[in-house]
Amino acid sequence: DSGVTQTPKHLITATGQRVTLRCSPRSGDLSVYWYQQSLDQGLQFLIQYYNGEERAKGNILERFSAQQFPDLHSELNLSSLELGDSALYFCASSARDGILSNEQFFGPGTRLTVL
């Protein structure tokens, strides 16, 4: 158990809908990362937050947004969903107590299915 939790585990929704994925980082970790894993694109970095502020952005679509709250949990919002958004979405955390590290601790993921 990495200490990173993600909810829900599974999500099934229809095209055009909007969903919110939630992540709680390991206790004390200030950085949260979101990744998307799909069969055709592999593991792709989406976005990173550090202590509430956006720190780095990857291949994140404009339909997607994220935020990190004062208690350090993070949410990834996906809107106007398309079939191609079906994927595993992982959250990872690092930087316990502000100590920088490239080692990331991954949550179990949320499997999103868009029908």
Next chain:
Amino acid sequence: SQQGEEDPQALSIQEGENATMNCSYKTSINNLQWYRQNSGRGLVHLILIRSNEREKHSGRLRVTLDTSKKSSSLLITASRAADTASYFCATASNFGNEKLTFGTGTRLTIIP
């Protein structure tokens, strides 16, 4: 986009044998890491090697890094059935709060 490729895409070996996976990347890096993923589950960090290191060991794992060739290899010795998983290399271009760029992964199957 993927930073690099992993080779082979899939590998099946008998329990007790050694498994070697290779990773190539494209841009300069600060460090390279290996992660394991059991089927459809979260990734588990295995080992990190910095750009100024050439070899690193952790238990049954041995990682090498050749920055001149932009490549790394992961060796798992005396494989066990529990090692069956997908293995990914990931690169970080900067120390600290930067994204990881993952390779395409190698699917390792250990035959009991």
